Amino acid sequence: MRFTSVNPYTQEKIKSYPVLSTQSLDRKLKQADRAFADWAALSLEERMAYFRKVAAHLRSEKQRYGELITAEMGKTLKEAMAEVEKCAVGCDYYLEHAPRFLADLTIKTEAQKSFVAYQPLGTVLAVMPWNFPFWQVFRFAIPSLLAGNVGVLKHATNVSGCSLAIEQVFRSCGFPEDVFQSLLMESKTVEHVLKDARVKAVTLTGSEKAGASVASIAGSQIKKSVLELGGSDALIVLADADLAKAAEVAAHSRMQNAGQSCIAAKRFIIEKTVKQEFTERVLSHIQAIQQGDPRAEATTMGPVARLDLADEIERQCAETVRQGARLLHGGNRDGCNIQPILLDKVKPGMTAFQEETFGPLAVIIEAKDEQDAIKLANQSNYGLGSALWTQDRERADRLARQIQAGSVFVNSLMRSDPRVPFGGVKLSGFGRELAEVGMKEFLNIKTVWID
Structure with a gap:
């Protein structure tokens, strides 16, 4: 063999x-x-x-x-x-x-x-x-x-x-x-x-x-x-966040390595009052991604690693749309090259909420307030990484302790770093x-x- x-x-x-x-x-x-x-x-x-x-x-x-x-x-x-x-x-x-x-x-x-x-x-x-x-x-x-x-x-x-x-x-x-x-x-x-x-x-x-x-x-x-x-990491954006920076980092976190990262932001949980603005901002960053030959300098996102992985992302996207989500961008495919996907109106129970999506697929989830956002973040079988965006540091400290994950990055890109422990809880x-x-x-x- x-x-x-x-x-x-x-x-x-x-x-x-x-x-x-x-x-x-x-x-x-x-x-x-x-x-x-x-x-x-x-x-x-x-x-x-x-x-x-x-x-x-x-x-x-x-x-x-x-x-x-x-x-x-x-x-x-x-x-x-x-x-x-x-x-x-x-x-x-x-x-x-x-x-x-x-x-x-x-x-x-x-x-x-x-x-x-x-x-x-x-x-x-x-x-x-x-x-x-x-x-x-x-x-x-x-x-x-x-x-x-x-x-x-x-x-x-x-x-x-x-x-x-x-x-x-x-x-x-x-x-x-x-x-x-x-x-x-x-x-x-x-x-x-x-x-x-x-x-x-x-x-x-x-x-x-x-x-x-x-x-x-x-x-x-x-x-x-x-x-x-792996995980289904939550990225929580509260109403007082720096939306421009949060949207830029969210798009980068989700789409780097063609979305194939255990610690990528996979579920964007956005407070209701800023959801529309955040969605528009993150969509513009996703639309700006340049696909193509991964060896080329201009390319910012390559293909997923195997055909079966591309099949899986297509399944998860299609099922979630059938369950009531709205496709805002992407989904076209040529072999392992998948156009970055952004889904809105995703809710608990939907495929892209429940499963780990290991590819260029991001979802928008609306939260009523901060406690609803924490509840939605924790409503997952996974608990690897997470991100929280708020300009109130005392609030950040309090809420970070409530998130069920191995790490919480506040106003920052989720990542592994030799200086800090890396790992998860739950599944x-x-x-x-x-x-x-x-x-x-x-x-x-x-x-x-x-x-």
């Missing part, structure tokens, strides 16, 4: 890759287990030296890796190169803060000495998606490997070229053999790998279905798991990536008491 990468803009085949056999997977897990002992034995400063090389390498090869990302999943070259730079920034962050994050924590007790030590677990399996094919991997790999773990990657099959390129990044930077390995394997093989005693934990970013499956397997093996399962998953807490998810937090 082979995986095939297809350019979503042209539908041309890029390359096919052989899938690893079960025997090959077992051999690679054995190699990872062997690599762990030596890697964990290095000092933190020695491991940091390797990651300094990674940051420099990513920046020097930004164009090449960006072109690979664009070819395999379709985001604009500008967005792809920014993604590679973000990986380098992630290296910079952990290089600066890892010594403090991983330092022993002295606890004052009646013992002669008592402290908490942070020690690596071993081999961590990462099951990663295609929408940010470099950043999703590096935001796991940087803190996990820097702390002394080793990593094996099961990437999305349509970005197999990116998966192998990431492994090559570590090889090019001189990492010891098998500290990071890309495993080209089928989804059905994840269970076999996760049940292997040499694999100590798993992190997954993907669908609710995939997360439930991996979590159940990990649970049956008593292994730590971190899940980031958006559990555990956190990034920042200090993300680094410690896959560590043995060991108490040492010496009398």
Whole structure:
């Protein structure tokens, strides 16, 4: 069996890759287990030296890796190169803060000495998606490997070229053999790998279905798991908001990466008195989007990554319109190229309200007042990110605490940032990536008491 990468803009085949056999997977897990002992034995400063090389390498090869990302999943070259730079920034962050994050924590007790030590677990399996094919991997790999773990990657099959390129990044930077390995394997093989005693934990970013499956397997093996399962993020705009800025950021948040972002603003919940003005403003920004070849400088939105994903967006749009929503813009399609969609008069129970829409589809939902807006935002099975627009900071602080989500960005673009924890609640998953807490998810937090 082979995986095939297809350019979503042209539908041309890029390359096919052989899938690893079960025997090959077992051999690679054995190699990872062997690599762990030596890697964990290095000092933190020695491991940091390797990651300094990674940051420099990513920046020097930004164009090449960006072109690979664009070819395999379709985001604009500008967005792809920014993604590679973000990986380098992630290296910079952990290089600066890892010594403090991983330092022993002295606890004052009646013992002669008592402290908490942070020690690596071993081999961590990462099951990663295609929408940010470099950043999703590096935001796991940087803190996990820097702390002394080793990593094996099961990437999305349509970005197999990116998966192998990431492994090559570590090889090019001189990492010891098998500290990071890309495993080209089928989804059905994840269970076999996760049940292997040499694999100590798993992190997954993907669908609710995939997360439930991996979590159940990990649970049956008593292994730590971190899940980031997407969302249907609310962007609340209250009457006192800066409407011009809110509309501009809302359009960008929803349509960047062709709408294929877990943390994109998907449901625009607008207070009734400013709904018409906001709708007109956001519509003008959406109409200004330039579609075309994602490699071209003028293009501001590329295609969605696969034909089945385009089919799904078409279904969700059509169903929501049949349920009573009004199509204000978009919906025309040519292969994976979908004209950005804006729907008005969307209400709870409608498809685009209830489901995660992973593509260029935004919806307008009317709220009577601030409490109705919070109620509508929380009326979702998901809780990853959210945004709140108001110029009253005390009000923002109060309302942000009422939103059921892993993050709330006030008067700002929702995003993942190495400096702050990233993750969700409800069906958006559990555990956190990034920042200090993300680094410690896959560590043995060991108490040492010496009398």
